[in-house]
Amino acid sequence: MKSVKSLLVPRSSVFKNTTREDVLNLTDFAEGKIDATAFFEENFQTAGMSALFEAAFSRFRGESETGVIKLTQAMGGGKTHSMLALALLAENAELRRGVIAVDDVGEIKVVTFSGRENAPRGLWGHLAQQLGKMETFGKYYAPLQAPGESDWIKLLAGERILILLDELPPYLENAKAIAIGNSDLAKVTVTALANLFSALGKEQLANVCLVFSDLRAAYESGSQLLRSSFRELEAETNRVAKEVTPVALNSDEIYSILHTKLFENTAGEEEIKDIATAYKKAVAKSVKLGLTNYNPDAVFAGVKDSYPFHPSIKPLYARFKENPNFQQTRGLIRFMRLVVRQFYESGAAEKRYLINVFDFNLNEQKILSQIYEINPSLDAPINHDIAQNGKAIAEIVDSQCEGDAAQEVAKLLLVSSLSATHNGLLGLSKSEIVGYLSSPEANIERIKDALGQLNQKCWYLKTDNVGRVYFQNTKNMVAQLNELAQGYSDEDARGKLRKMLREIFKPVVGKYYDRVYVFPEISDIKLDENKVALVIYEPYKRLHPMLEKFYEQVQRKNRVLFLSGQRNMLEKLHENAKMVLAIESIYGNLKEEGNTQLKEAEIMKDRQMQNLISTIRELFVTLYFPTKNGIDSKDFRLEFTKMKYNGEEQIAKCLLDARKYEEVEEQGLEILRKKCEQRIFIAKTMTLKQLKERAATEPSWQWYPAGQLEKLLKACIAKDAWREKDGYIIKGPFVDPTEVKVEQVNYDEKSNKFRLKVMGIGGEVYYAKSGALAETKLLEEELETSECRLNFRCVDPTGKRVEGEMVKFVGKVPIAGEQYEDEGAQIFRIVAHPEYAVKYTIDGSNPKENGELYAEPIEVAKGCREILVAVFLDKTLVEERRFEVIEVVDGVRAVNKKERLIYMRQKQWRNTATTYKDFEELERFAKIRGATIAISDKTMSVNLSMKETDEPAKILQLINDIRETVFKERDVEIISAYQALEFKTGKLFLDWAKKNKLEVEDLRKDGEIIQQ
Secondary structure, three states: OOOHHHHOOEOHHHHOOOOHHHHOOHHHHHOOOOOHHHHHHOOOOOHHHHHHHHHHHHHHOOOOOOOEEEEEOOOOOOHHHHHHHHHHHHHOHHHHHHHOOOOOOOOOEEEEEEOOOOOOOHHHHHHHHHHOOHHHHHHHOOOOOOOOHHHHHHHHOOOOEEEEEEOHHHHHHHHOOOEEOOEEHHHHHHHHHHHHHHHOOOHHHOOEEEEEEEOOOOOHHHHHHHHHHOHHHHHHHHHHEEEEOOOOOOOOHHHHHHHHHHEOOOOOHHHHHHHHHHHHHHHHHHHHOOOOOOOHHHHHHHHHHHOOEOOOHHHHHHHHOOOOOOOHHHHHHHHHHHHHHHHHHOOHHHOOOOEOOOOOOOOOHHHHHHHHHHOOOOHHHHHHHHOOOOOOHHHHHHHHHOOOHHHHHHHHHHHHOOOOOOOOOOOEOHHHHHHHHOOOOOOHHHHHHHHHHHHHHOOOEEEOOOOOEEEOOOOOHHHHHHHHHOOOOHHHHHHHHHHHHHHHOOOOOOOOOOEEEEOOOHHHOOOEOOEOEEEEOOOOOOOOHHHHHHHHHOOOHHHEEEEEOOOOOHHHHHHHHHHHHHHHHHHHHHHHHOOOOHHHHHHHHHHHHHHHHHHHHHHOOEEEEEEOOEEEEEEOOOOEEOOEEOHHHHHHHHHHHOOOEOOOOHHHHHHHHHHHHHHOOOOOEEOHHHHHHHHHHOOOOOEOOOOHHHHHHHHHHHOOOEEEEOOEEEEOOOOOOOEEEEEEEEEEOOOOEEEEEEEEEOOEEEEEEOOOOOOEEOOOOEEEEOOOEEEEEEEOOOOOOOOOOOEEEEOOOOOEEEEEEEOOEEEEEEEOOOOOEEEEEOOOOOHHHHOEEOOOOEEOOOOOOEEEEEEEEOOEEEEEEEEEOOOEEOOEEOOOOOOOEEEOOOEEEOOHHHHHHHHHHHOOOEEEEOOEEEEEOOOOEEEEEOOOEEOHHHHHHHHHHHHHHHHOOOOOEEEEEEOEEEEOOHHHHHHHHHHOOOOHHHHHHOOOEEOO
16 A cells, blocks of 8 residues: 555645745736646636536537626635636637637637726726727716617627626725716626626627626625615626536535646556555444444545545535635635645655645644634634644643644644634534544554543533534633642642542551551651551652661661652642642532533543542552561552552552561461561560560561461460460470379269369379378379379479479368258258368357367357358368358248248239239249139130249240130130249349238248248
8 A cells, every 4th residue: 555655746836835826817817827738737627617618618609598607606616717717718729629629619809807906997998908999988988987788789799709707796895985976886887787798698799708706605795785786787697697606615526626736646546446445444443443433435435536635624624615704615725735735745645645634734834824714713722732832732642642643633623623604513523533533554542542631631622512522712621620720739739649648548457557658757757566657658769768768767667668659750640639629629619509511520520530540550659668688669559449449458469469468377376486486586585565566676577467466475375385474475495394283073972082183294193192102103184082182293204304393182072051940949060071170150250260160060049140161171271161040030931032932822813914914023033833824705715724833924925826826816814823933042032022012021920931
């Protein structure tokens, strides 16, 4: 596939600084200044031009009765150009045969009038002079008078004459100012023209053809003149004239006009087809990516028709061709001549395959002037957003991305925004932008990114309600955003960043670090022995020197990590933070006002926040942490996970990967112990606080979850690897004496035997009776004996451990007390092991010192409330007890508050309400013995009898179950009774009796209370 330069040669006129050939007029023809051969070589013969030729030469051949031809088109639409072409052909028979191949019609005289020229004898005198017949109109020069119809016939009859009238409206406008009697020159001229048009319809002038241009759309004043003041002339014109449109501006003729005007040759069909195919594929790729709905087949056909120009030129040109004062065909030729010139001079023609509408450099004054001629109102968008010698937004974006995608997008949008007509179409959709820019050499991703950045940064770029993007000479929200952002200081930005970074890196889990410092003063960083601090600091080419100095001087080196970077993007970070502050302010104000721009502000707010996050991600990419070899680092990347940026999670990953942080399971505690003893437990004896301080100062020590040292300590003590004594931790290994541990498991009162559990630590166990040398070897860990005293010792058979102290076992036996009556006296008996001595007191004094040796049951004196007992074995105190003496009044024992009590009185409830009320009350105090329940209605009855003792709540539940299943919510009557109440303690009975206002003394006398 070949480039434009390899296929086409521009005309030399493209590189000339003059545009003289673009502004040729009838005066140039009259003065013989036009090279006819060059003229037809450089100009494309449009369908309208061919129609003009056919109409004129049909007249000269006598084949047409139409003698007046009106060229209708907006200013610069090819009217003058077509007149010149017709004049050159009429004047030169040889040229005529070569260009349009018509039969010779003989000599044709050509007379012209341009409204830009001065005509002191009037338009009629100017024409008569060119025919050499000044005298014919002699009487109409002074004063100026309009020739009549016969006068025109007399002047023009007998010859083939082509009359060309151009630029009439401005001439008539000026003629209004020249007074002639009671009239003016304009009115006289209109009369003369009306007479001329009428004369051309006569047979005598069948060989005369008049061509004139109508400029109504371009010259409002002149058109108004023709429409109102000279209505008769307009009517006459419309009656006799044939209308011809020189150029079909909405057709592909525009490409042919440009190609012929600007290039010397054409490319081959196959070469053009190859290029069209490549563009079709490029667009199809964009369609497949879902970026455009531009039709690849239409692009293929368009390139074939428009080559070497991109087919988008025609629809984009249609946007501004109707702009006020824009010369349509002529203006486009001028503009595209400059584009082609720049395209070749810049070297783009060597690389590109088509010339696009944006292939121009706005930093060159000539092209900029052409843009301003089309639409002079877009100076601000151009200077700020598109092109200003590297300072405009699009240029800055491209300088950062190493390409020209942003400038191409911006210039394309500029051309699409040039319309200055009322309700003119402005801008392009994203689909159209991508479609127009899709080419074999285009990077679509860069184009997408460029459009996104322009939307974010341009001050004059806007989007309409259907998504078309365009430039306008009024500032957008981006401009407001930038202006507001400039008002914030760097300290404001740092404040915003501190808040954001603290939130992103908030220690929620808290296992990896406990506090966060963001851009702190070094003196503000405080390190705790139990907490790791994360310090987020401004970037430097390595760890910032201030942080290096801090680390060198600080004692707790193992309680800090640093997050920073190696790219100095702090200025960009501040800038983005200010933009976030600005858009938050704008959004807040719009929200309060309920403004329609709120949605746009919300989108921009999200975008600016993402920009800031993106910069944070680019900037903070290195995590520094302490190791035994000093500060080490690891690459860090802030990731978006679980719908948020979780800095703590990413730092945890880095620390885990670097093995700076670890979590230890039970099976790994032994390895951790060895590591601890190597790195921080460096003395034989240390306190836990000293260990923690050492962990904070020793960089080789890894980081662990809170409480890990305590967990390790507990495990090591359990395994006797470490020991704890008087607040100190002692590090093993230990050489301890042997030890015996003896535990009494059980005592059998019937056999008076003890069952012991014996464990020897560090050796074998030997035992013997008290006072004898322990020489009997214990073969099992359990020993049953009737001896109340035994001696145990542990001997290490290897001799490595010395023998520990002998353990003396003294058995513990239960002691019981019983109070009973004998011949009216209260007797208290004490039961104990026969080898144990029991001493007691009944006056409350200490039995160990004042006690009487127990030998037989004791008669309890009246008023005695307790017996204190001390039990000895060979003068060794074994146990102390206190027995309560129950008071007896009139032969009745008082209620013992601690013992179980049965209240032996029957009771019956005759209705449902009292049953539920009393049963619910009893739930707090007693169980019910021998309950009977009768549940009945008018049709049936259910009877329950309970022999066992039950909880009141269970009985009520049973009643409820029967009501729900048997009686199914029918009204029932419940009659209930019980035989006795059982209280767990005497105190519960006393509380219940008090609540029910019962006299306990009477109940005791009546024998209704049973308590053993």
